[in-house]
Amino acid sequence: MSKRLRVNPILCEAHGVCAELLPELIRLDPWGYPILAPGPVPPGLESLARRTVASCPALALLLEPSPPAPACDTR
Secondary structure (H helix, E strand, C coil): CCEEEEECCCCCCCCCCCHHCCCCEECCCCCEEEEEECCCCCCCHHHHHHHHHCCCCCEEEEEEEECCCCCCCCC
C-alpha cells in the first residue's frame, strides 16, 4: 500500500528540517512552513520519508497510508 505525507499545521513550528531532508517532496512557504507534494510518496523515497518524519523536532510530520482511489462507475 502506498503512503502519503501529512503535516499537522498546529504542531508545526517551521523549523524546516523536513525540506532539508526531503526536498523532492517538501518545499517551504515564505514563512518556513512545509508545502507537501500532492499524491503518494514514490516507493524509492519511502525510507527517506520515514527518516524525515522521525527527524521532525515538533513531531508534526506524519507518514500514513494513502486513501484508496475511488472506483470508476462504468454504468
